[in-house]
Amino acid sequence: MSQELDQRRTADRLLLESVRHSALPGAAILVLSTAGAATGLALPAVLGHTLDLLLSGRPATTWLTACAALTCLLVVVDALDGVLAGTTNARSTAWFRRRLLRHVLAAGPRCTDRVPPGDIVARLVGNAAHAGGAPAALAGTVAAVVTPVGGLVALAVVDLWTAVAFLVGMPVLVLLLKAFVRESGDSVARYQESQGEIAARLVEAVGGARTIAAAGTARREQARILEPLAALSAQGYRMWRVQGRSTAQAAVIVPLLQLAVLAVAGTRLSAGELSVGGLLAATRYAALATGIGMLVGRLNGLVRSRGAARRLAGLLAVPATAHGDAELPPGGAGTLELRGITVARGDRTILAGLDLTVPGGTSLALVGRSGSGKSTLAAVAGRLADPDAGTVTLDGVPLRELPREVLRRAVGQAFERPALLGGTIGGTIAFGAGEPDAAAVREAARTACADDFVRRLPLGYDTPCAEAPLSGGEAQRLGLARAFAHPGRLLILDDATSSLDTVTELRVGEALTREAGARTRLIIAHRASTAARADRVAWLHEGRIRAVGPHARLWQLADYRAVFTGTDGTDHSAHDD
Numbered sequence: 254m255s256q257e258l259d260q261r262r263t264a265d266r267l268l269l270e271s272v273r274h275s276a277l278p279g280a281a282i283l284v285l286s287t288a289g290a291a292t293g294l295a296l297p298a299v300l301g302h303t304l305d306l307l308l309s310g311r312p313a314t315t316w317l318t319a320c321a322a323l324t325c326l327l328v329v330v331d332a333l334d335g336v337l338a339g340t341t342n343a344r345s346t347a348w349f350r351r352r353l354l355r356h357v358l359a360a361g362p363r364c365t366d367r368v369p370p371g372d373i374v375a376r377l378v379g380n381a382a383h384a385g386g387a388p389a390a391l392a393g394t395v396a397a398v399v400t401p402v403g404g405l406v407a408l409a410v411v412d413l414w415t416a417v418a419f420l421v422g423m424p425v426l427v428l429l430l431k432a433f434v435r436e437s438g439d440s441v442a443r444y445q446e447s448q449g450e451i452a453a454r455l456v457e458a459v460g461g462a463r464t465i466a467a468a469g470t471a472r473r474e475q476a477r478i479l480e481p482l483a484a485l486s487a488q489g490y491r492m493w494r495v496q497g498r499s500t501a502q503a504a505v506i507v508p509l510l511q512l513a514v515l516a517v518a519g520t521r522l523s524a525g526e527l528s529v530g531g532l533l534a535a536t537r538y539a540a541l542a543t544g545i546g547m548l549v550g551r552l553n554g555l556v557r558s559r560g561a562a563r564r565l566a567g568l569l570a571v572p573a574t575a576h577g578d579a580e581l582p583p584g585g586a587g588t589l590e591l592r593g594i595t596v597a598r599g600d601r602t603i604l605a606g607l608d609l610t611v612p613g614g615t616s617l618a619l620v621g622r623s624g625s626g627k628s629t630l631a632a633v634a635g636r637l638a639d640p641d642a643g644t645v646t647l648d649g650v651p652l653r654e655l656p657r658e659v660l661r662r663a664v665g666q667a668f669e670r671p672a673l674l675g676g677t678i679g680g681t682i683a684f685g686a687g688e689p690d691a692a693a694v695r696e697a698a699r700t701a702c703a704d705d706f707v708r709r710l711p712l713g714y715d716t717p718c719a720e721a722p723l724s725g726g727e728a729q730r731l732g733l734a735r736a737f738a739h740p741g742r743l744l745i746l747d748d749a750t751s752s753l754d755t756v757t758e759l760r761v762g763e764a765l766t767r768e769a770g771a772r773t774r775l776i777i778a779h780r781a782s783t784a785a786r787a788d789r790v791a792w793l794h795e796g797r798i799r800a801v802g803p804h805a806r807l808w809q810l811a812d813y814r815a816v817f818t819g820t821d822g823t824d825h826s827a828h829d830d
């Protein structure tokens with residue numbers, strides 16, 4: 254509940270910020286809309302007076318011209334208002350998207366852990382556009398209030414009793430508006446949630462298109478993606494029902510109010526207290542004062558913006574990674590220490606109070622059964638995730654205290670399925686903190702056994718990634734090259750050689766021992782040969798370190814061998830060094 258309240262407050266703050274950001278165009282919209290409202294308000298009085306002049310046979314050319322001028326002004330102001338509102342919406346939407354994108358990237362994997370990628374995209378695209386409509390909608394709503402209020406005041410000026418008749422029915426209109434905002438706000442929020450859910454499922458399915466095709470489950474998948482459609486449709490209908498009901502109620506109340514005003518005005522006319530023009534003006538002002546239709550439309554825009562802002566606030570609730578301003582000791586060897594590392598996901602403890610040291614300049618292979626927590630440990634060691642308890646230090650400095658730039662220069666990482674970012678193949682290798690030159694990029698590619706296949710591409714290193722369909726092993730080699738091209742103190746390879754053939758894996762493994770030898774290396778390994786090449790092996794079992802030692806020594810243990818061979822060992826007497 255308090256989380257929901259926090260989210261609501263953040264959403265309102267966000268909307269206020271966006272209104273401040275668009276203060277100038279917002280003010281211009283307010284001025285234009287108010288000018289439009291004022292013109293609309295002046296028109297009945299001028300029309301009424303013109304009619305009185307014409308009925309009494311007096312010259313009315315000036316007033317007729319005024320009527321025409323006011324009508325033209327109304328059209329021009331309306332057009333300008335439309336253009337300004339459109340550009341303000343676009344600017345404000347861009348502001349929301351930039352702000353959210355910055356946050357999503359700063360929060361990194363934490364964000365995708367909590368919100369599915371498709372839902373994030375839906376929020377950044379659809380919800381940001383709705384939230385972006387807030388400044389213009391707010392200015393428009395304020396101006397939309399001017400018309401009914403002005404109409405009421407004008408009614409009182411024309412004839413006080415007509416205003417009194419109107420005021421008697423006013424509370425019903427106010428109640429109608431309140432009910433509309435409440436109910437429509439709820440259905441809009443649910444509608445947007447369902448949209449996000451569909452987007453999340455769709456992105457999952459697009460990513461897994463190969464699996465779906467192989468499994469022949471396209472129909473089932475389609476049904477799964479569209480499952481929230483029923484809820485979406487129900488909320489859509491509910492929104493229309495709410496709007497329809499409010500409009501229908503208004504359609505009954507508004508003419509009744511106008512009728513009451515007309516009846517009073519008629520009585521006053523027959524008593525000689527009001528002219529015919531006065532009666533015309535009073536009926537027009539009564540119509541303006543009941544401008545609830547316009548107000549409902551404006552409020553609808555605001556309600557939608559608020560609902561969308563709440564979904565954006567949900568993303569902002571994922572904390573961005575905080576960084577300190579500590580420095581690494583110059584010339585440090587890259588000693589990595591993990592102390593009391595605990596990571597929990599939901600009710601599950603993934604890493605349980607784990608201690609591990611990787612001395613500077615040495616390599617440590619992290620082995621263990623699938624699901625034992627290796628990737629989680631690698632993510633914590635490279636600060637792609639923070640532990641729930643415990644500290645990670647590099648050369649004695651906690652990673653949390655390092656500035657982002659220093660951290661990313663000091664720690665290089667490569668993954669099982671690297672993302673090819675950077676535009677071209679060369680750009681992909683150079684992608685990261687620091688700007689390795691072309692020679693460094695090529696050298697890193699050679700070390701990762703990628704240079705040969707890259708040079709065979711149509712434009713070599715300049716080939717756009719989109720035009721270079723790569724095998725899993727080739728993509729992995731680019732990921733490795735990227736890590737090699739950014740020398741630091743610590744290199745973390747999370748299953749980064751799993752798709753390489755045995756010969757290439759051997760060559761990369763040797764290069765790792767030879768050329769990246771100056772760096773501390775943490776290598777997640779599934780192959781015994783990789784573990785054998787490392788200085789030491791940490792054997793992870795169900796989130797705990799079961800043993801640390803040279804591969805040859807651990808190999809004596811049947812359980813350890815079973816990690817690689819898949820057979821069940823019987824020996825449970827592992828030892829720590």
Ligand SMILES: Nc1ncnc2c1ncn2[C@@H]1O[C@H](COP(=O)(O)OP(=O)(O)OP(=O)(O)O)[C@@H](O)[C@H]1O
Nearest residue numbers: 366598599603621622623624625626627628629630
């Ligand atoms: N974000 C998450 N939410 C919930 N559970 C998670 C999350 N990330 C990982 N896990 C769980 O934590 C456990 C350890 O995952 P991890 O990826 O670290 O294992 P691993 O040893 O690297 O496995 P593999 O060798 O198969 O890659 C797994 O059982 C996984 O389901």
